[in-house]
Amino acid sequence: MTMPRLRTVVLVAGAAVLAKRAMRRRINAAPLWPMPALDEPTSGRGRLATVTRKVLVTERTEPAEGVVRLRLEGTGLPAWQPGAHVDLVLPSGLVRQYSLCGDPSDTDTYTVATRLIEPAQGGRGGSREVHEQLHVGTEIEIRGPRNRFPLVDSPAYVFVAGGIGITPVLPMLRAAEAAGADWRLLYCGRSRATLPYLDEIEKLGGARVTVVAEDESGLPELGFLSEVPEETAVYCCGPDGLMDAVAAAMPAGRAPHLERFSPAATAGGGAFEVELRRSGRTVAVAGDRSVLAAVRDEMPGVAYSCEQGFCGTCQQRVLEGEIDHRDELLTDAERTDSMLICVSRCAGERLVLDL
Numbered sequence: 001m002t003m004p005r006l007r008t009v010v011l012v013a014g015a016a017v018l019a020k021r022a023m024r025r026r027i028n029a030a031p032l033w034p035m036p037a038l039d040e041p042t043s044g045r046g047r048l049a050t051v052t053r054k055v056l057v058t059e060r061t062e063p064a065e066g067v068v069r070l071r072l073e074g075t076g077l078p079a080w081q082p083g084a085h086v087d088l089v090l091p092s093g094l095v096r097q098y099s100l101c102g103d104p105s106d107t108d109t110y111t112v113a114t115r116l117i118e119p120a121q122g123g124r125g126g127s128r129e130v131h132e133q134l135h136v137g138t139e140i141e142i143r144g145p146r147n148r149f150p151l152v153d154s155p156a157y158v159f160v161a162g163g164i165g166i167t168p169v170l171p172m173l174r175a176a177e178a179a180g181a182d183w184r185l186l187y188c189g190r191s192r193a194t195l196p197y198l199d200e201i202e203k204l205g206g207a208r209v210t211v212v213a214e215d216e217s218g219l220p221e222l223g224f225l226s227e228v229p230e231e232t233a234v235y236c237c238g239p240d241g242l243m244d245a246v247a248a249a250m251p252a253g254r255a256p257h258l259e260r261f262s263p264a265a266t267a268g269g270g271a272f273e274v275e276l277r278r279s280g281r282t283v284a285v286a287g288d289r290s291v292l293a294a295v296r297d298e299m300p301g302v303a304y305s306c307e308q309g310f311c312g313t314c315q316q317r318v319l320e321g322e323i324d325h326r327d328e329l330l331t332d333a334e335r336t337d338s339m340l341i342c343v344s345r346c347a348g349e350r351l352v353l354d355l
Contacts, residue, residue: 052089052141053077055110060136064196067164068131069113071102072142080104082171083149083259086112087311089141091133095305095313096126099168099237099259100145101197110142113196115164143311148329149259151175154233156182158225160246160256162238163189166196168259169237173204188212188220188242225249225256233257269324272346276355277319291341291351299355302341309343316341321351 059071085099102111116131117123134140151172161169166187176183185205189195192213202209212220222245228234234256236246243258250256274291275282276298285294292314296302304314309327317338324347327340341353 052143054139055142057134057136057138057140058109060134063113064115064198065191065193067113067115067194067196068134069101069111069196070130070134072110072112072140073108074110074142075108077107077110078145079107080110080145081147082151082175083168084145084147085149085168086110086145087143088112088130089143090126090129091138091140092125092129093305094126094129095143095311096130097306097310099149101167101170103174104171110145113164113167146329149235149237149257151235152233152257154181154231156229156232157184158228158232158234159183159185160220160222160234160236160238160242161185161187162242163194164196165236165238165242165259166201167237169235170197170201172235173201177204184208184210186210186212186220186222188238189214191215222246222249226251228254230254269345270349272348273350274346275320275350275352277352278355285346290343291339291345295341295353295355302355304342307342309340312340314340314342317354319352319354322347323351 053074053076055072055074055077057070058073059069061069063069080100081104083099085097087095087097089095096114098112098114100110101113102109114127114130117127119125149168157172157176159169159172169185173183173185183205185201185208187195187198187201187209188211190213192198192211195211195213198211202211212218220242225234225246226249228251230251234246234250234254235258236243236256237259240260243256243260246256247258269287271284271286273282274285274294276295279299281298283294283298285291290307292302292304292307296304302314305311306313310329312329315330315334315338319337323335323339324345325335325339326343326345329340330338
């Protein structure tokens with residue numbers, strides 16, 4: 001082979017390698033994974049939602065009445081920051097979200113805690129499965145972590161936590177303390193026995209921690225929030241009623257940072273049609289039904305799990321129509337052309353999905 005020809009071959013091969021790497025980077029950065037130009041409609045499986053890792057339950061404790069704490073060990077666990085959560089893929093296939101409450105510097109371990117919630121209290125079986133089936137030696141899959149509740153830089157913080165809502169807040173307290181920031185915590189619940197990590201928190205914060213147990217002193221007083229200085233960041237996690245009350249107590253024009261893991265409204269709007277472009281079908285979505293329910297009447301194999309807009313399993317690409325987003329997961333970029341059909345709806349009369 002002559003030298004000019006050899007040089008040409010090398011240049012072409014090098015260009016092909018660079019093009020392949022560029023395409024791989026583009027695919028990896030895509031908001032939907034796999035990319036939707038496929039024979040089968042797999043665009044609804046979000047990349048971050050479907051990357052799973054196996055972890056082993058190596059420790060199980062009960063840090064409060066009705067609460068189970070699990071230590072999960074694995075290799076190559078992604079780094080995380082205070083406020084992050086992971087999806088636990090439970091033995092039954094249910095997917096549930098739990099805040100990480102351990103030490104971010106421990107790269108081989110995640111720690112989660114969950115309170116048992118009975119059906120009469122709105123439980124849907126996930127917490128009971130954690131309490132009854134996850135023991136030391138159990139191997140499970142996790143997804144994530146994701147962080148929709150990041151701790152912003154601030155010279156001062158006010159934290160309000162209700163019961164198990166302390167789990168995302170606990171790493172924040174440690175981080176604020178390590179940074180030398182001014183912070184205080186209002187920690188409330190039904191009783192002191194139901195408050196996880198109470199001893200650790202009181203040792204960490206001392207007089208900066210105010211504990212309000214309903215069986216001792218009733219509901220917490222939130223009037224002090226109206227006088228919180230502008231430079232102070234306010235964080236709250238707990239029951240919806242507590243978070244709504246915190247938001248209402250804030251000074252005019254200001255809002256707290258909130259972490260919600262309760263179901264979003266799936267209904268509450270007019271009826272509309274959804275065209276399933278690839279399958280050539282059209283389904284009607286009544287005002288009291290979700291898009292997911294209507295679609296599964298025609299396509300029972302469409303994947304879903306949490307039905308709350310958190311896990312991303314039901315993410316679908318939208319080809320046409322205006323979306324009424326009601327999820328707690330998608331980024332602004334993803335919202336331009338995709339939706340979580342378990343909770344989000346159509347803002348008009350018609351949607352076209354890549355199904």
